[in-house]
Amino acid sequence: MLEISNLTHTYGSGPSAHHALGGIDLKVAEGELVCIVGPSGCGKSTLLRSIAGLLRPSGGEVLLNGVRIEQTPDNLAVVFQDYSRSLFPWMSVADNVALPLRRKGMDKKQRREAAVEALSEVGLEKAAGKFPWQLSGGMQQRVSIARALAYRPALMLMDEPFGSVDAQTREDLEDLTLRVRSMHNMTILLITHDIDESVYVGDRVVVLSKSPAGIVGDLRVDLPGPRDQITTREHPDFVHLRGEVGRLVRGVPGPPDSAAGGAAPRSAPETATPGADTTGPDTDVPTPDADTTGPGTDDTDTTTSDADGTDTTTSDADTPASGADTTGPDGEAPEPGAGDPEPETDTIEPGADTPKPGADKDRGVPGDTGPAPRPERIHMSDPQAPIWDAIGGISRFAALATMAELGCADELRDGPLSVDELALRCGANPSSLARVFRQLAAMGVVTTTTPGVYELTEAGAALRSDVPGSLRPAVRMITEDGFWYGMGKVPQTVRTGTSAFVERFGPLYGYLKGRPEAGALFDDYMTARAQPFATAVASRYDFSGVGTVVDVAGGKGHILASVLKSNPEVGGVLFDQEQVVGGAKEFFAEAGLEDRCKFVAGDFFASVPAGGDVYLLGSVLHNWSDDDCVRILGNVREAVADDGRVLLIEAVVPDEDVPHISKDVDMRMLALFGEGMERSGSQYAELLDKAGFRLNRQLELPGGFSIVEALPL
Known part of the structure; x- marks a missing residue:
């Protein structure tokens, strides 16, 4: 089914060239599950990317069902390691799974049924x-697997x-x-660093x-079979195979025949048996220490799943923080020592780094009298990790702020640039900028296939100023002098109960009005935030049968305009202060909607x-x-x-003690507004009841926001 012939790949040229693949020959039969293991930085990612059609190899070829792979085949699916970057947070779980099925020409009903089945x-x-952000890390990865399953690929590649x-x-x-x-x-072709895993799941x-x-x-x-996590791992053949793979990975001699009862290594024939192969395009050029774990890494998902698929315990890993994954899309960088084995992220092998008596003998060097002992798997779960991650967050944000x-x-935007060229264009010190981009690469904002040359990832592209919903104004707004002061003075605000920002600068909107530059930045931020937000509201809520929508304090009217575009029979009224309404008229005129809206x-x-049938209040009440x-x-x-x-339209605070964007926004409200706050569903219900309404339902929107629908009493 899959045939790889003399596959080679080299990054760069001349003395600094890095030869990642030295001539790979491999055949995988239909129905096989094959695991690929090797030292960190050995080229596993490059191999996977070549198979997936994401990277053109320097030499050789890859055939899938006899057809040479020149680009990503239609009958291939990939499950990536970083589920948090492969699932769209603004789409439901079902919509994420159904998304690739559009390539198969399936209608909406067929896509939905296939997604539910998967x-x-x-x-x-x-x-x-x-x-996705409402699920644990393990559940999110199951969603990624379901998306690949729904596609029914001929070959599934799984990348760590x-x-x-x-x-x-x-x-x-x-x-x-x-x-x-x-x-x-x-x-399935599965790439893994875990030797036990490769033996447990693989046919080869x-x-x-x-x-x-x-x-x-x-x-x-x-x-x-069937394989079982306890009995299979205790089986003598499992222990023996694990030892064989471990010695091959580490490049140490095998034990004498007597040590294994005379058993010879069991190599697979050239054509494998059905049932082995699970790999996915790995990150392609790792930086040194890319697999090490230190304070702030977020690998400590302690969620367990019940039989019905719901979680009973959550942890930090359920909602990965920016930069928590220390291995970015740089799996095999031509750095000195990149090919040397490194300790796994979540395991420590005793003796791997700390010499002790007999260590040389145990490792199989000359004079060894038997096989190395099986390493004990120790899970690194640092109880201080959430604190270290929060402390590290300021460093990650500093890198983002610099980039913005x-x-x-x-x-x-037009492609990769070297740090030197980028520094010249941006007016920065090359050495300092290189350090910032090293951090950005670890965060997944940029990536590199050649040392010192970077390009944007999909996440990083959101910081371009020319894309809809650009996040650049949001990042720059946080570092504006007054905002930065307010966030730094939250302890004072909590002590006194009065916003330190308001005490020093007065109310926020007066502050922005008196500082045109800060005001313009805030307007850009609100506009960028409103564009995708407005589209979500118009598509999530059914406005059928509505005659007039009144947008209260609607600003330029992004939400109202989106509703009118999606519902040609609906008319609108935009209500705001005099100085705001003028800008709204211009916005509606540019959109060709001025005849359908009163101001x-x-x-x-x-x-x-x-006179309205529906009254909209988008991010209004949280200010008061x-x-x-x-x-x-x-x-x-x-x-x-x-x-x-x-x-x-508000970020409703969940009742559970789980990470949620509403809690992040609420900290900013505490710092900058004084009395403004994000509220829970029960708190909104109480406010509505006092004003003569009852809370009817809550519809979730992407990004942690909700539509709270209320009806008159």
């Missing part, structure tokens, strides 16, 4: 309507798919892989040498225009105290008909 196969049918979850979840995902492979007789284990990578072992795994302030993403200036503390909110809602109640509706 989610059922991985035990997540009850999570179809949730968003379980490297970012805890030990127990990892074992659950290994068993899941075996189940789905058995159900569909799927051909292919071992690569240090770069330039070559195959130094191709071992068939003949273990009794200097406009680096705009300079990289009314006024103060919502005094009154609100009557409870008493002010009741006053605003009371004026809306006087204006709305008894059969009307009110829609509050």
Whole structure:
């Protein structure tokens, strides 16, 4: 099915060239599950990217069902290691799974049915309507597997798919892989650093040498089935095979025949047996220490899953923090020592780094009288990791802020640039900028295939100033002098109960009005934030049968405009202060919607225009105290008909103690607004009740926001 012939690849040229692949020959039969292991930085990622059609090799060829791979084949799917970057947070779980099915020409109903079936196969049918950020790390990776399953590929590539979850979840995902492979007789190629994992799930284990990578072992795994995490790992054949693979990876001599009872290494024939192969395009050029774990890494997902697919315990790993993954898309950099074995991220092998009596003998050097002892797997779970990660967050944000302030993403829009060229264009010191980009690469904001040359990732492209919903204004806004002061003075605010920002500068909007540069930056931030936000509201809520929508304090009217575009029969009223309404008229004129909207200036503390069927308040109430909110809602109640509706668009704080964007926003509200705050669903229900409404339902939006629908009492 898959045939790789004399595959080679070299990064760069001349004396600094790095030879990643030294001539790989490999055949994988239909239905096989083949695991590929090797020293860190040996070229596993390069091999996988070549198979996936993501990288053109320097020499040789890859054939899938007899067809040479020149680009990503339609009958191939990839499960990546970093689930947090391969799932779209603004799409539901079901929509994420259904997304690639559009390439198959399936209609919406067919895509939905296929997605639900795939989610059922991985035990997540009850999570179809949730968003990825609401799931644990293990559940998110199951969503990634479901997406690949729904596509029904001829070949599935899995790139270190379980490297970012805890030990127990990892074992659950290994068993899941075996189940789905058995159900569909799927051909899988799986790249892993975990020797135990390769023997447990594989039909064959292919071992690569240090770069330039070559195959130094191709071992068939003949273990009794069905495989079980306890009994299989205790089986003598498992222990023996694990030792064989370990010695091949480390390049140490094998034991005398007597030590293994005379058993010879069990190498696979040239054509493998069905059932082995699980690999995915790995990161391609690792930096030194890319696999080490230190304070702030977020590999400590301690979630366990119940039989119904719901989590009973969550941890930091459930919602990966920016920069938590210390291995960026730089899997095999031509750095000195990049091909040397390095300790795994979540395991420590005793004796690997600390010499002790007999260590040389145990490692199989001359004079060894027996096999090295089986390393004990120790899971590194640092209870201080969440604190260290938060401390490290300021460093990661500093790198983002530098990139945004200097406009680096705009300079990289047309392709890769060297640090020296980028520094010249951005007016920066090359040495200092190189250190910033080293951090950005670890965060997944940029990537590199040649040392010192960087390009944007999909995440990094969001910092370009010319893309819809650009995040550049948001990053720059946080470092504005007043905002930065307010965030730094939160302890003072908490002590006194009064915003330190407000005490020094006065109310936020007055501060922005008196500082045109800060005001313009804030407007850019709000505009960039509103564009994708508005589209989500218009698509999530059913405005059928609505005559008029009144947008209260609607600003330029992004939400209202999006609603009008999606619903040609609906008319609109935009209500805001006099100085804001003028800009809104221009915005609607540019959108060709000025004839369908009326513009009314006024103060919502005094009154609100009557006659609307639906009243929108988008990110309005969180700016105000409870008493002010009741006053605003009371004026809306006087204006709305008894059969009307009110829609509050807010980041609703969940009742559970789980990470959520509303809690991040609430800290900024505490720092900058004084009495403004994010509220829970029950708190909104109480405010609505006092103003003459009842909370009817809450519809979740991408990014942690919600539509809170209220009906008049």
